[in-house]
Amino acid sequence: MRYPKSGRRLASVCLLLCLTLGLTALPGCARRGDKAAGSITLAGSTSVQPFAEMLAEECARKYPDRPPVNVQGGGSSAGARAALSGTAHIGMLSRELAESEKELEPTVIAIDALALIVHRDNNVVDLTKEQIRGIFSGRITDWGELGGTPGPIHVISREEGSGTRGAFDELIMGGEDVMARAIVQDSNGAVRETVAGDPRAIGYVSLGLVDDRVRAVKVDGVEASVESVRSREYILVRPFLFVVKGDPTPEAKEFLDFVLSEEGQRILSEEGLVTEER
Amino acid sequence: MNRKEKFAEVVLTVVGLTSVAVLALIIFFIFREGAPFFAEVGLGSFIGGTKWSPGKGQFGVLPMIAGSFFVTLGALVIGVPLGLGCALYLSEFAPKRTAAILKPLIEILAGIPSVVFGFIGLTVIVPLIRDRLGGPGFSVLASALVLGIMILPTMVSISYDALRAVPQVYREGMLAVGANRWQAVTSVVLPAARSGILAAGILSMGRAVGETMAVIMVAGNATIIPGSVLDPVRTLTSNIALEMGYAAGLHRQALFATGVVLFVIIGALNIVARSFVRNRVR
Numbered sequence: 001m002r003y004p005k006s007g008r009r010l011a012s013v014c015l016l017l018c019l020t021l022g023l024t025a026l027p028g029c030a031r032r033g034d035k036a037a038g039s040i041t042l043a044g045s046t047s048v049q050p051f052a053e054m055l056a057e058e059c060a061r062k063y064p065d066r067p068p069v070n071v072q073g074g075g076s077s078a079g080a081r082a083a084l085s086g087t088a089h090i091g092m093l094s095r096e097l098a099e100s101e102k103e104l105e106p107t108v109i110a111i112d113a114l115a116l117i118v119h120r121d122n123n124v125v126d127l128t129k130e131q132i133r134g135i136f137s138g139r140i141t142d143w144g145e146l147g148g149t150p151g152p153i154h155v156i157s158r159e160e161g162s163g164t165r166g167a168f169d170e171l172i173m174g175g176e177d178v179m180a181r182a183i184v185q186d187s188n189g190a191v192r193e194t195v196a197g198d199p200r201a202i203g204y205v206s207l208g209l210v211d212d213r214v215r216a217v218k219v220d221g222v223e224a225s226v227e228s229v230r231s232r233e234y235i236l237v238r239p240f241l242f243v244v245k246g247d248p249t250p251e252a253k254e255f256l257d258f259v260l261s262e263e264g265q266r267i268l269s270e271e272g273l274v275t276e277e278r
Numbered sequence: 279m280n281r282k283e284k285f286a287e288v289v290l291t292v293v294g295l296t297s298v299a300v301l302a303l304i305i306f307f308i309f310r311e312g313a314p315f316f317a318e319v320g321l322g323s324f325i326g327g328t329k330w331s332p333g334k335g336q337f338g339v340l341p342m343i344a345g346s347f348f349v350t351l352g353a354l355v356i357g358v359p360l361g362l363g364c365a366l367y368l369s370e371f372a373p374k375r376t377a378a379i380l381k382p383l384i385e386i387l388a389g390i391p392s393v394v395f396g397f398i399g400l401t402v403i404v405p406l407i408r409d410r411l412g413g414p415g416f417s418v419l420a421s422a423l424v425l426g427i428m429i430l431p432t433m434v435s436i437s438y439d440a441l442r443a444v445p446q447v448y449r450e451g452m453l454a455v456g457a458n459r460w461q462a463v464t465s466v467v468l469p470a471a472r473s474g475i476l477a478a479g480i481l482s483m484g485r486a487v488g489e490t491m492a493v494i495m496v497a498g499n500a501t502i503i504p505g506s507v508l509d510p511v512r513t514l515t516s517n518i519a520l521e522m523g524y525a526a527g528l529h530r531q532a533l534f535a536t537g538v539v540l541f542v543i544i545g546a547l548n549i550v551a552r553s554f555v556r557n558r559v560r
Contacts, residue, residue, distance in 0.1 A: 046524055046526075073524075073526060074526075154414040159499070159520040159521050160330075160331070160332050160333055160521055160529075161332065161333075161521050161523070161524030161525055161529065162523075162524060163524075169333065177331055177334070180329065180330070180331075180341070180500060180501045180502045181500050181502050181509075181510070182500055183414055183416050183498040183499065183500055183510050184498070184499035184500060184501075184512070184520065185499070186494060186499075186520050190495075193400075194416075197404075197405055197408075198408060198414065198415070200414075201414070
């Protein structure tokens, strides 16, 4: 015997460990069964996906009796295709419908707007879309070229694949690359924090997340504000659409109603999106 | 051997094998997810490519390999001398009571979450570099400073153990022939503990290569090969963590392939470290 005294205790500890591990694995299996019955599937834009997931969670918390909402990515075009073919109850798009998708019924759930932000002490107040593209592609590298206090521009961007980056690429860059030298931060908050601390920095965040530690520049002469977004004067915007083919199923309709309800809209505006006045 | 003991042995064997199985599964999974990528894009354009733009199908991971290399090198330049000096002091020069207080304190450093180091780096080191040395502040230097401090506990405790493992008679022999303490340490104790100290350095290197969170916060994550210590940089681990959340299809595979590169690097480091540790025992 190698463990004369502790053998027994060891064995029971091990047994306990195995039991605990086994038990924690069980509930996962039990839940699977009830999912198939009448769940709602959303598919499409990865920019809309996190918001849809948040809405689905909130809806499930508030109405535990309703069928679960299942949210998948795939991109805007895939979302439209899924809604057309019936693989998803609701398609999610972060752009307007294309000509070939016109038979889908769109609902604007919110508008995504980007703000270009600089340090409060920065004296550049107005940039054109061309200039912004120049800055982020690396052609314009000094604030002096833009009428500001001369000094190198510190460009802050977002990671490839994020919704905000996707919107920026689409709305500003038009096929050009954001330069590889750009600093990459992994959240709206981190971009804002960086810009707030660096007088030479410029970055972009969702409009709703601009606060008074940074300043949003005018784009093509238009102030970035909820009003200018709603009136469509501000150009750095894209709609978030939920699309259905024909009449939505009752369950899908319920979820859509929740999204458009005061509560659903409040969640979206708290996350930085601009919601329509209803 | 009685039956209860046999039972305990079987259970323990199963538990032991579980951890091996987890490792095997991780290896299997990373390679299964990453392998199709190598087949599609090719090893050369992945490892040798300098442009990372997944949206456009460009997957050059060389800037990240270079980034991990420079950041780790910087962390070692800062952390190894500091850690070795600290271990030397604790083992050879400090009074027993001082060492008994300092050693646990340094080990507490290992328990501080990396996000805290990152946050200190972000709020203290980055602005300091930006204002004093220029550039955006997010840089190789900032990452190396943060990592250099983070590897201290590993460096200190392993080299301390290596130094303590040198038999006391070596020191006494030196002192007996008229050497002072410093001479005894440099000419006998350090050479005797050499392989253990090397192992400490290599394990610290592993920690530095693998650290993610703190580096993301202070490195700037630009996909360029840094030209100076003030340039922003992205490491292999940051590359995975930054883009994992959204990546799909080929992009996702590319991140797993990044994981394969990282795995090979860390595996190689571990093998080297083990051979040093074995030499010490011999």
